[in-house]
Amino acid sequence: MDSFRTESFTGNDMEILVCIKRVPDPAENEIRVAPDGSDIARDDLVYSVNEWDNYAVEEAVRLVEEQGGTVTVISVDDEQGEDTIYREMAMGAEEGRLLSDDAFAGSDGLGTARILAAAAKTGSYDLILTGAQADDGAAQVGGMLAALLDWPYASVVNLVEKNGDGTLRIGREIEGGSQEINEIETPCVLSIQTGINEPRYVGIRGIRKVASYEIPVLDGAALGIPTDSVGAAAARVRRVGYFVPEQGAGAEMIEGSIEEMAARIVDLLRAQGGIR
Amino acid sequence: MDANVFVYVAHHEGTPDDSALELATAAQRLFPGSGPTAIVAGSGIDAVCQEAAGSFGEVWKLDAEALAYPNAELLRPILVNVLPAGAIVLLPHNTFGMDLGPGLSVKLGAAYVPDVVAADALEGTTLQVVRQEFAGQVSAHVHCDVANGAILTIRPGAFPAAEGGSAGGKVVDRSADAGGISARRRFVELIEAETGDVDITREEVLVSVGRGIEDQENLELVEELSEAMGAAVSCSRPIVDAKWLDRSRQVGTSGKTVQPKVYLALGISGSFQHLGGIKGKPFMLAVNKNPKAPIFQVANVGVVADLMELLPVLTQKIRESR
Numbered sequence: 073m074d075s076f077r078t079e080s081f082t083g084n085d086m087e088i089l090v091c092i093k094r095v096p097d098p099a100e101n102e103i104r105v106a107p108d109g110s111d112i113a114r115d116d117l118v119y120s121v122n123e124w125d126n127y128a129v130e131e132a133v134r135l136v137e138e139q140g141g142t143v144t145v146i147s148v149d150d151e152q153g154e155d156t157i158y159r160e161m162a163m164g165a166e167e168g169r170l171l172s173d174d175a176f177a178g179s180d181g182l183g184t185a186r187i188l189a190a191a192a193k194t195g196s197y198d199l200i201l202t203g204a205q206a207d208d209g210a211a212q213v214g215g216m217l218a219a220l221l222d223w224p225y226a227s228v229v230n231l232v233e234k235n236g237d238g239t240l241r242i243g244r245e246i247e248g249g250s251q252e253i254n255e256i257e258t259p260c261v262l263s264i265q266t267g268i269n270e271p272r273y274v275g276i277r278g279i280r281k282v283a284s285y286e287i288p289v290l291d292g293a294a295l296g297i298p299t300d301s302v303g304a305a306a307a308r309v310r311r312v313g314y315f316v317p318e319q320g321a322g323a324e325m326i327e328g329s330i331e332e333m334a335a336r337i338v339d340l341l342r343a344q345g346g347i348r
Numbered sequence: 349m350d351a352n353v354f355v356y357v358a359h360h361e362g363t364p365d366d367s368a369l370e371l372a373t374a375a376q377r378l379f380p381g382s383g384p385t386a387i388v389a390g391s392g393i394d395a396v397c398q399e400a401a402g403s404f405g406e407v408w409k410l411d412a413e414a415l416a417y418p419n420a421e422l423l424r425p426i427l428v429n430v431l432p433a434g435a436i437v438l439l440p441h442n443t444f445g446m447d448l449g450p451g452l453s454v455k456l457g458a459a460y461v462p463d464v465v466a467a468d469a470l471e472g473t474t475l476q477v478v479r480q481e482f483a484g485q486v487s488a489h490v491h492c493d494v495a496n497g498a499i500l501t502i503r504p505g506a507f508p509a510a511e512g513g514s515a516g517g518k519v520v521d522r523s524a525d526a527g528g529i530s531a532r533r534r535f536v537e538l539i540e541a542e543t544g545d546v547d548i549t550r551e552e553v554l555v556s557v558g559r560g561i562e563d564q565e566n567l568e569l570v571e572e573l574s575e576a577m578g579a580a581v582s583c584s585r586p587i588v589d590a591k592w593l594d595r596s597r598q599v600g601t602s603g604k605t606v607q608p609k610v611y612l613a614l615g616i617s618g619s620f621q622h623l624g625g626i627k628g629k630p631f632m633l634a635v636n637k638n639p640k641a642p643i644f645q646v647a648n649v650g651v652v653a654d655l656m657e658l659l660p661v662l663t664q665k666i667r668e669s670r
Contacts, residue, residue: 096482098482098483099559102485102638102640103481103482103485103486103640104486105486112481112482112486181450181460181462182453182454182459182460185450185454204446207481207482208479208481208482209462209463209479209480209481209483210462210463211446211450211462211463212449212450212460212462213450214450215446215447215449215450215451215454216450216451216453216454216460218451219450219451219452219453219454219455220454223532224421224531224532224533225420225421225447225451225533226421226447226533227443227446227447228443228446228447241536243539244443244447245443245602246443246444246538246602247442247443247601247602248541248601248602248603248604248605249541249595249598249602249603249604250538250539250540250541251538251539251541252535252538252539253535253536253537253538253539254419254533254534254535254536255533255534255536256532256533256534257532257533260532260533263446266585266586266589267585267588267589270591308459308492308493308496309459309460309461309490309491309492309493310490310491310492311488311489311490312476312489312490312491313488313489314481314486314487314488314489315486315487315488315489316486316487316640317480317484317486317487317642317645322644322645322650323634323644323645323646323647323648323649323650324648324649324650325644325649325650325651325652326649326650326651327652330653330657330658330661331661333651333653333658334658334661334662334665335665337633337649337651337662338662338665338666338669340633340649341577341610341612341633341666342669344609344610344631345552345553345609345610346553346577346579346609346610346612346631346633347553347576347577347578347666347669348553348577348578348579
């Protein structure tokens with residue numbers, strides 16, 4: 073913990089930590105509510121890395137490839153998180169850590185941020201990246217992590233450049249597609265927006281290359297986390313049940329063969345002035 | 349409980365943002381009878397405060413030159429200074445609220461509930477609200493212990509704007525608490541979004557394409573349909589992230605706000621960020637292969653179909669009908 077950064081980096085090399093989350097893949101699954109309503113139906117779900125996190129890893133790897141340093145990927149998960157960490161490491165991260173403990177289960181956003189903050193303090197990182205949001209749309213963990221570390225924070229970041237004096241020039245994507253340019257001191261936490269870069273393709277071969285790396289597993293004791301500060305018991309925010317949103321009036325659904333549907337769509341579009 | 353509720357009033361060119369009146373409604377529904385206090389922060393904000401006093405019983409003015417641009421990193425320590433213990437603060441769930449809120453909850457030791465879309469109940473110190481997950485595919489009942497305060501971000505458009513104008517509130521100047529704060533993040537400049545070769549904000553008929561098109565090559569099918577209709581092509585965020593279309597074609601809160609008469613949504617799931625960019629209640633026809641896609645809740649007409657099968661047939665029929 074002695075190496076934990078309290079001052080801005082001065083050299084070129086950056087130690088970058090990227091926090092990732094394994095989530096049900098929205099492209100591969102239709103999300104349903106479990107019969108008892110306590111959770112989503114998790115049988116047969118296909119998981120992948122949270123889309124935003126992929127951009128965060130790519131951005132970290134890009135910064136390090138251009139100017140030196142190392143990228144470490146961490147995730148709060150059970151043992152199933154290993155494959156996700158390997159997949160993201162294959163993009164060019166040298167190190168990975170799995171933060172795993174039965175006591176972490178059921179953590180709310182703050183609990184998760186506390187676990188990540190403890191992991192951040194085991195290294196000497198100049199920059200921490202998270203995805204701007206994940207499957208629950210909360211967009212909370214990055215900002216909480218920064219506050220716990222007492223580091224500056226910027227959310228929905230779509231540009232990262234080094235200024236050379238220990239500060240970064242960053243862009244935030246704000247409403248209407250405008251870009252808010254800021255200068256931020258390091259060490260800092262940034263939540264990364266999709267579209268900031270083009271995440272590289274990771275093939276089987278790339279994953280094989282990192283498979284010999286043994287991912288250290290850090291539990292609550294290793295991280296020095298009081299067990300009553302994380303997990304379900306510490307959570308002040310709890311989901312108590314899921315439901316499918318009211319359909320409202322809903323759309324009038326057109327059915328039939330492709331030919332029939334196309335003919336009906338043409339009629340409707342013409343009636344509404346959609347064909348000119 | 350006797351809640352001490354605050355509403356953050358975002359403002360633009362001397363006028364409170366629409367979000368402020370939506371937050372006023374949200375405050376009443378989440379904490380009935382609480383009489384929220386408005387917080388107005390900025391530089392030269394007397395007019396905003398006066399207008400806010402029409403909607404809130406009390407308005408706290410935080411006037412400082414450094415706040416001319418609402419930098420969340422500056423505002424957070426100021427709010428930590430001025431807010432009482434156990435405060436409940438409502439923020440808009442937008443890029444400002446996301447910037448400010450999570451860290452503010454940590455610094456205040458308060459709970460954080462982001463992106464609230466509806467109120468369920470308040471029982472003792474347990475606030476019960478509704479959130480959405482998986483881009484609106486499922487909703488969740490969420491309980492939050494607000495005994496030590498809470499920061500809530502409220503989804504834009506989820507609560508109707510309160511009727512303003514007659515509250516006759518008083519403005520309290522708390523600017524003395526806003527001085528002497530510096531931040532490790534400084535605002536530099538705003539780069540406005542560009543208008544592309546086609547200005548989708550002025551088009552009456554939009555053929556809008558989303559992730560369901562699957563492959564860049566398939567965009568040709570969309571362009572052919574749009575041409576046959578005499579329409580313009582717009583898109584949702586994933587298409588711009590993939591760099592298949594220019595950012596100027598993106599509809600949504602992080603893109604353009606459009607107000608067409610007819611909106612054909614092709615392979616667009618219908619996230620609130622996308623729908624937030626469509627105004628004026630156009631006739632909306634949605635095609636998606638997922639029958640549970642949230643877009644079908646808001647579209648006038650829905651079609652469950654594979655775009656790559658449907659689009660060529662549709663284009664052909666329109667050409668024949670000319």
